Amino acid sequence: MSGAGAPIWTWSAEPMDSFPCVAIVIAALNEEAHLESSIDRLLAQDYQGEIQIVIAVAPSDDRTETIAAELAQRHPHLSLVANPSGKTPVALNLAIGASRSEVVIRVDGHALIPVDYVRIGVETLNRSGADNVGGIMAAVGVSPIQKAIATAMTSKFGVGGAAFHVGGTQGEAFTVYLGCFRRSALERVGGYDESMVRAQDWEMNHRIRESGGKIWFTPDMVVTYRPRASLRALATQYFGYGTWRREVARRYRETLSLRYLVAPALVLCVALGLLLTLIGLVASQQLLVWVGATPLVAYSLGVIMASLMLRGGDNRIFLPIVFPVMHFSWGFGFLLGRAKA
Numbered sequence: 001m002s003g004a005g006a007p008i009w010t011w012s013a014e015p016m017d018s019f020p021c022v023a024i025v026i027a028a029l030n031e032e033a034h035l036e037s038s039i040d041r042l043l044a045q046d047y048q049g050e051i052q053i054v055i056a057v058a059p060s061d062d063r064t065e066t067i068a069a070e071l072a073q074r075h076p077h078l079s080l081v082a083n084p085s086g087k088t089p090v091a092l093n094l095a096i097g098a099s100r101s102e103v104v105i106r107v108d109g110h111a112l113i114p115v116d117y118v119r120i121g122v123e124t125l126n127r128s129g130a131d132n133v134g135g136i137m138a139a140v141g142v143s144p145i146q147k148a149i150a151t152a153m154t155s156k157f158g159v160g161g162a163a164f165h166v167g168g169t170q171g172e173a174f175t176v177y178l179g180c181f182r183r184s185a186l187e188r189v190g191g192y193d194e195s196m197v198r199a200q201d202w203e204m205n206h207r208i209r210e211s212g213g214k215i216w217f218t219p220d221m222v223v224t225y226r227p228r229a230s231l232r233a234l235a236t237q238y239f240g241y242g243t244w245r246r247e248v249a250r251r252y253r254e255t256l257s258l259r260y261l262v263a264p265a266l267v268l269c270v271a272l273g274l275l276l277t278l279i280g281l282v283a284s285q286q287l288l289v290w291v292g293a294t295p296l297v298a299y300s301l302g303v304i305m306a307s308l309m310l311r312g313g314d315n316r317i318f319l320p321i322v323f324p325v326m327h328f329s330w331g332f333g334f335l336l337g338r339a340k341a
Contacts, residue, residue: 016102016126016182019049022118023099023183024107026055027083027091031109032062034226038109039071039078047118054099055109056083056091064109089192089200096183096191104186106178106201112224120220121180131185131213132205134176135221137164141315142226148318149227149234157306158326160259163217173217175205180221185213197340198244206252231321235329242333263331269295299324 024042028035035055042053057068057080072080081098083091096104103122107113124133139154141147152158159165164177179201189207196203205215228234242263249256273295280288307319 016122017049018122018126019047020102020122021050021052021100022047022103022105022122023052023054023096023101024105024118025092025095025099026053026107026109027058027088027095028055028060028064028068028109029058029083029086029088029091030060030062031064032060032067034110035064035067036071038107038111038113039075041113041115042107043075044115045118046115047122049122050101051077051118052099052101053078054081054095055079056081056095058083058086058091087194087197089194089196092200093191093194096186102183104181104183106181107223108178108225110226111178114222117221117223118180120218124216124218124221125180125182128170128216128218129214130172130216131208132176132179132181133216133218133221134164134179135218135223136167137177137225138222139225139227143229144315145231145318145322146227146229147313147315148322151310151315152319152322152326153227155306155310157302157310158323160262163219167219168217170216170218170220173215174209175202176215176217177201177225178223179205185211196244196247198240199248202245203248203251206248206255231325234322235325238326238329239333239337242330242335243337243339244333245330246334246337247339260334263327264334265331266295266299266327267331267335270299 026038031038039053042051045051053075055068055072055078057065059065068080072078079098081094083094085091092106103125105118105121121133124130137153139150141150154166156166162175163173164175185208189204189211192200192204193207209215228237245260249260273292276288276292278292280286280290280292303320303323306323307316310316310319
């Protein structure tokens, strides 16, 4: 499955059995710290039907491959496939291809899912008639900086109003976090596009909707997500987000909206403002200095106000740093990044 040349037709999802076979697919790369605890959660599901777990393991810099092999030896319903490319969409397609199930659920190797996640996912597929359902990406930090990042990632000021970040009522959505899919939907659109190193979920959900399918958000499915543990890692992550969101917009121009232009517009406004300020200082033009400083001052005030208003305890002191790292990294990625498959 590659996502290329997928047929487009109107689709009406058929009801499934109450407890169809479910395959949980995982792309694992450098997940030594989290993989075993993630698998423990999957094995503890209260779902009454059959569950298969397929891990696509990439060459890692830690003990991920060893841990995955040990897990496969201990648990008969868990199997492994090799992912020499190391790319997430390739891994997911390999894992899906190695499974046999009516329902496919994507789970990250560092995600912690609740005991009722699979059951609620299947029930929601049947109730909604959707092709893919998903819930909330509940960012939870451990260290002070990670907790601040988690707070920013679950706030509208930090990431906008997407329901899978900030919550909301159930209903149709453009995309959802991870996903609980009908296999028939994955097959008709050709699976994950392997050229989309990032944003592959958004891109495939777009193709599912274009084929007449439905994406459904429910707040009842909550996944504990561990944010990046440093500002440098956060900047790299969000630069990548911006880079690949522009690639999605390049391929599907109809998906570009004002929401995705806010961060790059911020970068351009602040850069232009700093240039005007510099010119004003050199030319001793006080008006230019004030006009040029306006975008940065306005944004800084917004950051301070948002940081004070959010609940984050003592960790809020890091928010005036975390917010700009997220916003400017995303904006620079959108403007300057080069997507490489």
